[in-house]
Amino acid sequence: MTEMNMVQALNSTLDLLMSKDSSVVLLGEDIGKDGGVFRVTDGLQAKYGPERVIDTPLVELGIVGMAIGMAVNGMKPIAEIQFQDFIYTAMDQIINQMAKIRYRSGGDYTVPMVLRTPYGGGIKGGLYHSQSGETYFAHTAGLTVVTPSNPYDAKGLLLSSMQLGDPVIFLEPKRLYRSIKNDVPDGEYTVPIGEAKKIREGNSISIITYGSMVPTVLSTVEKNNVDAEIIDLRTLLPMDLNAIMDTVKKTGRVMIVHEAPRTLGMGAEISAIISERAIDSLLGPILRVTGPDSPFPYRMEDYYLPNEKRIMKAVNKLMTFG
Amino acid sequence: MTEMNMVQALNSTLDLLMSKDSSVVLLGEDIGKDGGVFRVTDGLQAKYGPERVIDTPLVELGIVGMAIGMAVNGMKPIAEIQFQDFIYTAMDQIINQMAKIRYRSGGDYTVPMVLRTPYGGGIKGGLYHSQSGETYFAHTAGLTVVTPSNPYDAKGLLLSSMQLGDPVIFLEPKRLYRSIKNDVPDGEYTVPIGEAKKIREGNSISIITYGSMVPTVLSTVEKNNVDAEIIDLRTLLPMDLNAIMDTVKKTGRVMIVHEAPRTLGMGAEISAIISERAIDSLLGPILRVTGPDSPFPYRMEDYYLPNEKRIMKAVNKLMTFG
Amino acid sequence: MSEESDERSKFIKAYTAMVLSRTLDKKIMSAQRQGRVGFYTPTMGQEALQIGASMALESDDLIYGYYRDVPLMLHRGVPMENIINQIMGNSADEAKGRQMPSHYTAKAFHFMSVQSPVATNLPLAAGAAYAMVYQKKKSVVLTTFGDGSTSTPDFHAAMNLAGVFNLPVIFLCENNGWAISLPVEKQTKVEIWTKAEAYGIRGIRVNGNNFVETYNAVLEAVKRAREGKGATLIDAISFRMGPHSTSDDPTKYRSETVEEGSEKDPLVVTENILKGKKYIDDKMIDGIKTKAQKLVDDKFNECEKIKPPEPMTAFTDVYKNMTWMLKEEVEDIL
């Protein structure tokens, strides 16, 4: 057990993976000497050499495409996209290659790889260093999408992702990189893909959230003494249906919190899943507290991100419904 | 008034637009001499010359990027992506440029352009000539997304799109290109962006759909004598909130039909909109009949597309709920 | 075996594959017109360059090919059934009837499954080549694409990566002069082989209608790649004798074509080479063609009888383990 932040947890997990299996390689921009712009790969090139911690030219589709070619041929690449905002130049490789190779080859070829990328706001990054694009991935069959909300889960999810045998989009909430510390076991363990975590028991209301918004939701609920159950999804594709259904049936009041834009954000799917199969259990509307349907602003970013005030407004609306 | 199919309607509308305004140009792959692989631009290069009907090299991001540069500088480009499946190589230009220029320039620069592309299955196109990727666009603030279900709307929506002053993703259901004929007025008219159309009155159940699935839904309902109200959304971003609310409040039973995969398909957002604000009006669950969460198969495509059987199963489930 | 008889048997094998491929090509084209096949991208005109390339490869070299690579596959030994079953999308298809015709997979022959978005196989080829070097394997990677594909982002990415990482890849541009309706002169202002220089890799042009010339060029490229001397871009000039695909109407945009059987037809070029070397005579040619026709007809008929895939196969292999959503959806569908 060592107390560490998410950057440290990821860094030590990469180290662990590389030390155990020589087919694990890392590739991305500035991940070598520089150690990555967020230092997640710090020290690894010095330890494992430039053939295993590969500084690539500035071409995201090349990073993804090369990683796919490696994965198909017996390696286990972990590729990094410097900011999720820049992943769209590789979108065709992700949607049309990475996600479809197992299917289109009749199962002959598989793509066991992890594509890591920091996402989300809160670091004064403006339009192009703050995006939460999880919908683009979670809508894409063939991908698996995970996002940890703390160092422990970051390590466990990364270890699970590497065992999955299919491509994983690993979304790292950059705002939480250094703001939370956990006790993280030194050896191997897994946080199973597809399993949400109930991070708080409650009876009156269910708040479903994930990634960057987890601490905000938790502190809001505790500060305001809300009798809320909080579900941290952890995996966005496929979501944990049972966890969602259980909490909905228990409380009958549901809200979803994420910072991605509302329209077709994860909240839409969660809401639809619920009203498809548990409409009877509902005591009120299904509410969403999300980022607005606009690009992400620089100076006014505090207005963009869901916060205590907005979460409590929705809690109160739900609790007084009817 | 002339009776025409959707290809003819689009072709004649492009002709009309070009004849009236010399700042309108077309660009894309094989749109010139060849007239487009679906013949939507047939004859236009012969009429307006290669400077206005521009055959581009094989590079979707170049097509989109060039069109943006034109639009910012006083032209009104209409760009074609040969199949929607190939648009992802231009995704960064669409998400990070096209959709964000007005916002990021403080309103200084605008992008009045239309990006046309055929989408959807039913033509035996397999994985890469059948995709319905509307979610990727409808989740992107800054874009406007439309899809006609018949020749009349195709013309009216295209004329409206060109007047909007903002970038429009114009999704053409290729399966309906030649299968439906309408009387189409010869002159100008508009189908307003953001307005759905109630294409059938009904009292017992509301079916919300759009684009390629409209004829399937309509014929299923008529054949089976379902007392269903059918809403053709026509605009996917922004959706017509009033049309949705009105029909939900009227019938209390809602289902959504589209061929895109279910998870985070348009149905998710429609469902969430409803359970956010009209949960009281619901007499049953909100059901989705959609394409499955898998790539699009070739030989078995009939199993992929929503059909009468699946629609009726949902209708019956809804009608007997409770 | 003497060197000459070695060459003779190689060349006859090449010619035989070429005839087989041409025969199959025409068979599928006519079957498509009869409604027995849904779609097809013919390969007529590109046989010599592909077979020349295939001759230069070892069986464990990797191929990241594209939708016109039937001659290459046949020469490499991929059973004709593999190709026909793919085109039929039947239950014997290696990819389970999921892909549109012309999107082949042949894992036993290290032939990666073909995608539609052009040139997006190239970055994968770079990654595969990296893997070969990393794993200390001697295999090289051949990747194929058309002239139009050189305009794509993926071409640029892969070429630069191959240069920077000095990868054992052979970029074989099957330059048939057209990208559907766009002639190569409008695709780019320069000759394609010259683009190699922009990435610090070797570029050469060959007459793709001459299988010997292509063979020698690819052999040299393979040798260099295996010796750690990096990638080569080969611009193999040929032509598209047929339409782009069965959906295409080339009369809309193209006036000249190369007639089958004319002096420019790569099959005729090949016959002349083999005749010149006295490896073959008209009688043998007839024999090879007759045999090919019978083989193609028989195989085609056999494959046509194979039943379609089970509906369920439309939904497997999305992941190793089917998601709960898909399970639910499939239950609703079937």
Place this chain on the structure above:
Amino acid sequence: MSEESDERSKFIKAYTAMVLSRTLDKKIMSAQRQGRVGFYTPTMGQEALQIGASMALESDDLIYGYYRDVPLMLHRGVPMENIINQIMGNSADEAKGRQMPSHYTAKAFHFMSVQSPVATNLPLAAGAAYAMVYQKKKSVVLTTFGDGSTSTPDFHAAMNLAGVFNLPVIFLCENNGWAISLPVEKQTKVEIWTKAEAYGIRGIRVNGNNFVETYNAVLEAVKRAREGKGATLIDAISFRMGPHSTSDDPTKYRSETVEEGSEKDPLVVTENILKGKKYIDDKMIDGIKTKAQKLVDDKFNECEKIKPPEPMTAFTDVYKNMTWMLKEEVEDIL
């Protein structure tokens, strides 16, 4: 005015803009360390090439620049407030405080708003150039980007389009030798100017630390573009004197740097050129620097007092007309 005095005033204007830019650069860097500015990408080292380029342009030529183009903007006449307000993201910022620092917009000066994804301005520049030709305007388009940006899909697309359509674009590669931590030698195997050949456009290399050399090269490129002779790629070799950005720690990856005031510093190079021509002496230099410092300090203090944007401005200009969803969301937020 005599030709010499014409040149003299041009050169002094260039030098003055250079000093102003350097002074502002250092001011912002130190303000950032004091927490008064959130982020910044310094331009130190790239002043001469940018100002040389700006000198060659007419006021109605278009610029599709990138995040380091402060010297160019200042020389072109963009008021310093525009730049400082952008960096502050205050209510006077032309882009309403929406963008991260270093993402400028100056419409009156035909300076397109800067995006972050590198090189994605290049295809827009091609489209803008097409529009100029189509509208029979004489304007040309200058687009700028770094050496790292040549690896991107967008570079490839734009260069090829410029070649195929013979567009009046000048591609100015501000080759500072680094893409964050990646040296240009690892970015690509060749010299960047040679990449032009792959697209059939003209490519040249210049010493970007010499503003006269860059000016002449860009002038020639502009002339050719205006005459319909097509695009040019200019590889302007300079260096990044500072870190990549205020978030970057170059000691992690880089040993040598160019010290300010050394013979290689483009400001010193420029002083020597002007001194050689007797256009300027040490006293004038002092005067220019003192004036610049005062101007920068004053402007910075002024701009710092400007209040932040109204919260509402975070949500306008997404569309011409706000969507109902956003209206609802904004109501909830504010």
